[in-house]
Amino acid sequence: MAQVFAYILHKDGVVDDTALELAAAAKKIDAGATPNAIVVGAGDALDGVCNDMAASYGEVWKVANDALTYPDAEIVRKLLANILPADSIVLFAHEHLGMDLAPGLSVKLDAAFVPDVVDIEGADGSTLKLVRQEFGGAVSAHVTCDASQGAVMTIRPGVFAADESKSAGGQVVDKSADAGDFAATRKFLEIVEAEAGDVDITKSEVLVSCGRGIEDEENLEIAFDLAKAMGADVSCSRPIVDAKWLPKARQVGTSGQTVKPKVYLACGISGSFQHMGGIKGNPFIVAINKNAKAPIFQVADVGIVTDMLDFLPELTEKIEEL
Numbered sequence: 001m002a003q004v005f006a007y008i009l010h011k012d013g014v015v016d017d018t019a020l021e022l023a024a025a026a027k028k029i030d031a032g033a034t035p036n037a038i039v040v041g042a043g044d045a046l047d048g049v050c051n052d053m054a055a056s057y058g059e060v061w062k063v064a065n066d067a068l069t070y071p072d073a074e075i076v077r078k079l080l081a082n083i084l085p086a087d088s089i090v091l092f093a094h095e096h097l098g099m100d101l102a103p104g105l106s107v108k109l110d111a112a113f114v115p116d117v118v119d120i121e122g123a124d125g126s127t128l129k130l131v132r133q134e135f136g137g138a139v140s141a142h143v144t145c146d147a148s149q150g151a152v153m154t155i156r157p158g159v160f161a162a163d164e165s166k167s168a169g170g171q172v173v174d175k176s177a178d179a180g181d182f183a184a185t186r187k188f189l190e191i192v193e194a195e196a197g198d199v200d201i202t203k204s205e206v207l208v209s210c211g212r213g214i215e216d217e218e219n220l221e222i223a224f225d226l227a228k229a230m231g232a233d234v235s236c237s238r239p240i241v242d243a244k245w246l247p248k249a250r251q252v253g254t255s256g257q258t259v260k261p262k263v264y265l266a267c268g269i270s271g272s273f274q275h276m277g278g279i280k281g282n283p284f285i286v287a288i289n290k291n292a293k294a295p296i297f298q299v300a301d302v303g304i305v306t307d308m309l310d311f312l313p314e315l316t317e318k319i320e321e322l
């Protein structure tokens with residue numbers, strides 16, 4: 001089996017939750033080997049990130065350069081093509097950077113590409129058995145992937161439990177000199193932080209989150225009633241913001257807020273990767289959805305198949321009784 005590499009996301013010296021999820025996914029591809037990590041960036045905090053990752057990965061390949069202060073997909077794609085051995089198996093988190101650079105990298109490496117993987121059923125030689133979802137999660141596609149010349153895949157955040165074993169005892173290997181030039185036609189301008197709203201859902205410990213299943217603006221009252229009874233805040237998926245039923249500051253997801261609650265009630269939310277990408281810290285997820293096949297049930301700790309418009313008021317009543 002070829003070497004397996006995980007691309008590590010980090011910001012301000014803090015490693016993204018997906019880093020240890022990718023370690024777990026990599027071990028499902030090759031249980032007999034310790035996977036390797038790639039950490040790129042700039043500044044003093046980079047070494048700390050690399051050292052953290054050495055606990056979970058065999059080798060941590062570091063590439064340091066000021067041009068990587070913001071991880072520009074174009075530069076990262078080129079440097080990965082320069083440093084990775086031919087036939088590598090490379091894992092990215094299925095979020096904006098991974099989606100941006102992974103397809104182009106697979107072309108550069110002439111390797112198979114599989115996006116948005118939700119399960120790895122195993123490997124038989126260089127044949128990988130993977131599961132991904134299609135048609136908005138309505139269909140689970142079981143695919144085989146010939147990785148004899150390498151493979152690049154993106155792994156949906158949250159579907160693999162983080163590998164917390166931290167027993168790899170790995171070492172940091174500086175690959176900066178092999179990375180080639182850092183020229184790019186794209187130019188990073190700035191990060192625009194979202195405006196603060198009436199409530200800061202990024203600090204909430206319990207969230208009652210509403211999706212399109214709420215059906216009507218007037219029905220939001222039942223979510224606010226439940227949140228009040230639970231001492232929670234109300235958040236939502238993007239369609240609710242697009243409909244102007246709630247402000248953008250309450251939107252969870254890749255183009256909204258990143259939240260880290262202890263408990264997340266997903267009410268009438270299908271579980272798109274754009275939504276789930278905004279939920280970090282491995283909270284206890286309770287999903288309420290009338291479609292038993294909704295993708296949210298893949299990541300939920302408790303799944304309740306029912307009409308939320310009936311269920312939420314009943315739950316509020318029971319909590320108030322208690």
Ligand SMILES: Cc1cc2nc3c(=O)[nH]c(=O)nc-3n(C[C@H](O)[C@H](O)[C@H](O)COP(=O)(O)OP(=O)(O)OC[C@H]3O[C@@H](n4cnc5c(N)ncnc54)[C@H](O)[C@@H]3O)c2cc1C
Pocket residue numbers: 210211212213214215236237238239251252253254255256257267268269270271272274275278288289290291294306307308309
């Ligand atoms: C570039 C980009 C960025 C995006 N960023 C975000 C983002 O940050 N956050 C985000 O949320 N989305 C984002 N999206 C949109 C995302 O792709 C999904 O469209 C969105 O998350 C779906 O929201 P939803 O789950 O509420 O709606 P749907 O996918 O329509 O799901 C509604 C769910 O409610 C269930 N349901 C319906 N009625 C009931 C009922 N009465 N009781 C119980 N269940 C019911 C249905 O079975 C269904 O599963 C983004 C999309 C793009 C292209």
